[in-house]
Amino acid sequence: MIHKIFYLLEPLLIGFTVFLEEVGKKFIEDNELRDCVLVPKYMKAGVTPNFLVVSGQDVLPFGSVSHLPDELKRRSDSWPAFFSFILPKNTTDPIDRKELLESFGKIFAEKFLTNIKKKVEIQPEQQKPNLTYESNL
Numbered sequence: 307m308i309h310k311i312f313y314l315l316e317p318l319l320i321g322f323t324v325f326l327e328e329v330g331k332k333f334i335e336d337n338e339l340r341d342c343v344l345v346p347k348y349m350k351a352g353v354t355p356n357f358l359v360v361s362g363q364d365v366l367p368f369g370s371v372s373h374l375p376d377e378l379k380r381r382s383d384s385w386p387a388f389f390s391f392i393l394p395k396n397t398t399d400p401i402d403r404k405e406l407l408e409s410f411g412k413i414f415a416e417k418f419l420t421n422i423k424k425k426v427e428i429q430p431e432q433q434k435p436n437l438t439y440e441s442n443l
């Protein structure tokens with residue numbers, strides 16, 4: 307589901323990969339990291355509706371004998387829409403995971419809203435569609 311949301315919003319963003327790069331750079335700066343790599347998650351459930359299994363004498367869709375296809379689909383569509391890998395500057399000190407997640411969430415949300423606002427504000431007034439109807443009769 308989250309992939310569908312980003313797909314619909316991508317025209318409003320600067321491109322999902324570029325967006326992730328910007329978020330990663332800001333995240334590195336704000337948290338004094340050596341590196342941060344954000345990789346889009348392109349996972350598929352791996353089980354199509356026509357995946358058949360033999361059960362006794364019958365050939366059945368796998369989903370009719372197991373909940374596994376639904377679970378795989380749910381997990382492949384869920385958040386996050388990307389994987390994150392970080393490398394701290396000091397590898398001997400423990401990482402405060404909660405603090406990093408909060409920082410990342412704030413940066414992600416700020417960049418996301420900023421990009422959408424820019425796209426919406428850029429559109430000039432004259433590009434709005436004329437919704438009035440004029441009869442040619």
